[in-house]
Amino acid sequence: MQxxxxxxxxAAPMPLVNIDTDMIIPKQFLKTIARTGLGxxxxxxxxYTQDGAEIPGFVLNQPAYRKTEILVAGDNFGCGSSREHAPWALLDFGIRAVISTSFADIFFNNCFKNGILPIVLPREAVAVLMEDARKGANARMTVxxxxxxxxxxDGQVFPFExxxxxxxxxxxGLDDIGLTLEKARAIDSFEATAAQSRPWV
Known part of the structure; x- marks a missing residue:
């Protein structure tokens, strides 16, 4: 994991509330188990329209936001089903951080497991950052x-927990596999000792 x-x-502004995981990545794209290609x-x-044409008014289709790395979103981002494809799609697009007042629990935890930082801030702070994001590509945030x-x-600093x-x-850069591999020596030592003491296992 990166x-x-x-x-x-x-940062792109997306002030909609209750953006669920089916909006983030619709169900017809869940057939893959690959983490790439969903962006x-x-x-x-x-x-997109039903015939695949871009909808010009959607924020990520606008020239200023095609290389968005931070999303400033409305309340309760990532609600709905628990599909891990949602953070996969965000990451594959290039989004590494999402800022909101609240997140659905499963989505929130899935973000951390996939290298995305979900940031919870008070409503007043999110409102300021939402306006900042509306300035376009020349207004870059730092996380x-x-x-x-x-x-x-413009230099306003907002702390988060x-x-x-x-x-x-x-x-x-540690996902669940990375955390396990940190203990590889201890695991190997245990397996060697177990093989000697219980060769019938």
Missing amino acids: KFTTLTGI KNLFDEMR DLAAQTVTSS VDAFKKHCLLN
């Missing part, structure tokens, strides 16, 4: 995980 330390990038279908039903801050394009263990995993 490490998350400091990110400075374009083109992120927010598919909002981004500093080590310092636990979001800095707007994050679980210490989840922070450690993101800073070091």
